[in-house]
């Protein structure tokens with residue numbers, strides 16, 4: 052999809068947590084990329100805020116280093132220096148009222164000449180949200196003027212469970228209206244995730260088959276080969292279920308399971324996703340029957356991880372979508388760190404033909420459709436054909452489509468979403484109701500984690516605990532990751 056190129060009015064982008072992992076690895080490269088390709092407004096200011104004592108120049112150097120790492124030798128000095136001139140830095144202790152007075156003055160500094168729109172980005176740990184809202188409220192509200200807007204982008208996870216998400220929202224809504232709140236889930240900004248809808252609804256041949264009559268089951272894997280790295284302090288409080296399960300994984304599922312949205316307008320897209328999230332149902336009477344949690348061996352020796360931590364770095368679920376389309380078709384989903392490979396994909400296994408009249412097949416006759424979200428992005432379909440030669444045996448073959456460029460002009464999810472937030476397009480940002488519906492489904496699993504379920508250790512580089520395989524084996528099925536080559540055949 053081409054990025055939105057409509058001209059924008061003057062904007063000040065205010066990033067809380069500007070020296071942190073998210074801002075440095077994702078946000079600044081995205082902002083620079085948008086700037087370089089002239090998507091940002093002509094009149095643009097970036098205000099980085101963090102606890103570290105840094106001068107403007109020192110902060111700019113830090114940003115330069117991350118951008119350099121990202122763009123390498125394609126970074127042009129002239130582009131960098133004009134971008135650097137937009138950046139300012141303000142040191143702030145998130146809980147000190149006095150620090151915010153300086154900040155308010157800085158944010159509002161240019162409003163005297165011409166009112167500017169404000170985009171706040173909270174790239175800090177969730178425990179700082181309340182203090183930030185308490186303090187910016189008194190400077191933000193008086194700055195509101197006709198003809199300009201204020202929006203806030205909040206990172207996932209939005210809250211830590213159903214109750215805390217509700218409280219966070221109540222707090223937020225004292226300052227911002229729902230149409231000013233952008234709850235980010237960057238999976239929605241990925242081209243390959245957006246393409247799920249194009250694939251399903253722009254090809255008349257798939258939609259008639261996309262239901263329990265023709266599909267045996269659906270699988271989703273969001274696997275990473277990396278561990279928690281430098282994010283131990285955040286991760287140990289969060290775990291895989293909150294970090295990826297409640298958001299990226301369930302949103303991916305919503306794209307696969309949704310009914311056709313009425314239109315592609317934001318409200319209709321959000322409603323279509325919400326209708327799925329509201330219908331999620333656990334795969335058995337007891338949470339422990341359909342949820343498997345694991346922790347990779349060596350996790351507790353990582354930096355900033357409690358030595359007796361029980362935080363899960365892997366989670367796998369069997370669940371259902373209680374709609375007429377899906378009836379009793381299971382969805383098996385899993386996500387984890389330090390797994391065998393870095394791969395995010397959805398596989399749909401179709402039912403076998405009713406009547407078997409060909410001879411021997413390589414494996415069995417099921418057709419499988421795999422949508423590879425990343426890396427080696429593409430789509431593969433496993434089909435049966437006659438094995439050449441004498442006889443009537445079958446052979447399985449794969450049809451593959453590989454994206455040449457899975458993103459528009461090299462722009463990635465954060466670029467798309469930041470730009471959408473500047474343009475006021477909320478389509479790819481979950482509505483409060485979506486977030487609450489996923490928490491409603493996930494929260495009981497968190498409760499059970501505290502009480503009885505144990506977290507099973509798994510070896511680094513494996514596919515997680517064997518109990519996650521058993522979720523499928525019990526049903527006579529197996530994980531399909533790696534069954535189709537998708538686009539890794541080219542590497």
Ligand code: BG6
Pocket residue numbers: 275294295
């Ligand atoms: C983030 C999680 O939201 O998504 C990380 O906090 C995870 O733990 C990341 O690594 C995965 O994103 P991507 O775009 O690399 O698949």
